[in-house]
Amino acid sequence: MKTPFGRKESAEARRLLIIETAALCFIDQGFHQTSIRDIAKRAGISLGNLYNHFEGKGALIAEIASLEATDIKKIENNVGKITKPDQALKKFIALYLDYCSQTQNVALSAEILAEAVRNPSIASGFLHNRQRLVDLITGLMRGMANEKQTQNSQETNDRAQFILDLIEGLATRSVFSAKKPSKRDVMHLQETIDRLVAS
Amino acid sequence: MKTPFGRKESAEARRLLIIETAALCFIDQGFHQTSIRDIAKRAGISLGNLYNHFEGKGALIAEIASLEATDIKKIENNVGKITKPDQALKKFIALYLDYCSQTQNVALSAEILAEAVRNPSIASGFLHNRQRLVDLITGLMRGMANEKQTQNSQETNDRAQFILDLIEGLATRSVFSAKKPSKRDVMHLQETIDRLVAS
């Protein structure tokens, strides 16, 4: 029986396996409490082989930190399907809140933030991802206000940042109190953001 | 010439020196990238002596994590001096924003948050400190609304959380963009919070 994958495909699959396993380890233990041996063991590969696919631990951390971009793209696609801007914003809030409310995402985000403080390349990735979200929101806000006066671009940007702050804050609190945001919480968040957008 | 301190005072001073030095190390390098030797060397004491004052690295981390409480108390005292609730809130925003905008505080907070994800005792300290700030704000909000209808307690609590989210978010962003919040930023924050409180 032949392997269904050629060498190239197999190598790519290995690489993906390592990344996903590393993410699990980092979620469970954090970046610096996870050893290369932990990852290799959990992935079921040898210690040395890991270095055939990644330059070292730093490269793995950077790889994981950039994973957020994939999740953001999913949210962008989902929100993009909705034509009415106000409903799209509502959908975004629900999706992003749900995303941020997952324990593993809070764990990873916290690790990434702490790492970003001292690692400029991680920080730039972090800021880039944030701006993607901000741009998505400002786009929606501009769509909602197309009949009114032209919006101040800088102010719109700031408001989008505030919206993200509110969502992320509520989500983080929900994780630390070990229960998902209640319906009341979500409604209150929704109202608050509406008021923020309206003004 | 006699030493101006007895044994007790000297021991307490040593303890304080170690804690402060550890905080500096943690800010520069992070919890898990800082070794006990780093701290001892920077504090100018021997490796073994550190264990005469602290049980180990974990105890040191917990000690640092609880340092935030001191800073919060300072803010409480400053805000408490102001009798008019709306001016007190304005003062609080300025003080807390300034506190959160300091690079070393962002660095430490990020470390503590990441640690709290996996260390329940750190998490509970973190939540306790947060609630202190929330209570301070809700007190002010209730003072501002004493002539109006009675406030829903839960809703007031949530709004206070939102206010903190906005301040912390702006502050964190300012640190990563390497410049203090501009006057425009602060004004916009102030307006947004006002609108949030008013409703």
Next chain:
DNA sequence: ACCTCTCGAATGAACGATCGTTCGGCGCTA
């Protein structure tokens, strides 16, 4: 004033474990 005794503070060598990384050789695939 002086000697003694006590005990906590301080030291740094040493320990075993584990870290990130390297590398020579083995085995499968094309």
Next chain:
DNA sequence: TAGCGCCGAACGATCGTTCATTCGAGAGGT
């Protein structure tokens, strides 16, 4: 058979912690 993916022992460094030992301040005696 040529070559690549894979393996795991080995390396030097460093980790958190322990411990036998030294030091010196201060209490109690005379």
